[in-house]
């Protein structure tokens with residue numbers, strides 16, 4: 001392969017053919033001033049082609065390097081976006097992304113929020129060590145991630161608190177999901193340490209389209225507190241997160257869900 005062309009077809013094929021014919025004419029012709037001028041012309045022509053090849057080769061290499069840099073930049077942007085959106089330990093959506101995505105879902109329709117908080121997690125860390133604690137967190141993350149399907153999602157709100165968000169108007173669907181998660185979390189112990197007992201407290205809340213996520217979360221968090229307060233390893237259900245002060249006015253686009 002001609003190193004000048006870097007695998008591309010020779011751009012100077014036509015010029016080279018002309019040059020070959022000129023060289024042949026020069027070699028065969030009589031020794032005249034005309035032949036001498038032709039020789040000079042051939043020399044100059046060859047020099048220009050060499051120079052052009054050098055310039056093209058250089059720009060080809062520059063283009064190649066630019067393409068490689070572009071691919072790398074794209075990979076780095078994707079990695080950065082992923083890191084920005086996900087929790088480093090569990091690979092679930094992180095708190096900010098979860099809130100953002102939940103707000104987006106709430107603009108489209110009703111949403112159920114399931115909050116999960118591992119019970120006495122500090123004791124797990126203290127008794128079995130931080131790496132086992134991490135294993136419990138990643139195990140729980142895997143467990144809840146497999147329960148939700150797109151466009152629903154699971155995320156880590158921080159520490160040992162997680163959430164599942166599903167677009168539904170049916171709170172029973174969310175309760176079933178919470179029960180499955182609770183059951184799955186209890187079974188996690190077999191994949192971690194001998195004798196380790198893992199339970200979580202959960203809350204289930206549902207809100208209509210347009211309801212502010214902040215209020216939905218506060219409501220879910222209050223319910224989670226009650227689940228902890230009432231003995232842990234239980235699910236607290238909020239049939240409607242609309243406090244009287246939040247009750248929709250005639251002008252509001254949202255409507256209160258009915259207790260099921």
Ligand SMILES: Nc1nc2c(ncn2[C@@H]2O[C@H](COP(=O)(O)OP(=O)(O)OP(=O)(O)O)[C@@H](O)[C@H]2O)c(=O)[nH]1
Nearest residue numbers: 117118119120121122123125130133134159160228
């Ligand atoms: N291993 C591990 N521990 C974490 C991580 N993030 C937070 N923690 C620990 O989680 C524990 C949370 O403890 P607490 O807030 O007291 O809650 P708890 O012990 O679960 O008690 P209750 O929620 O009341 O049942 C703290 O000991 C934190 O250090 C983490 O990424 N990995």
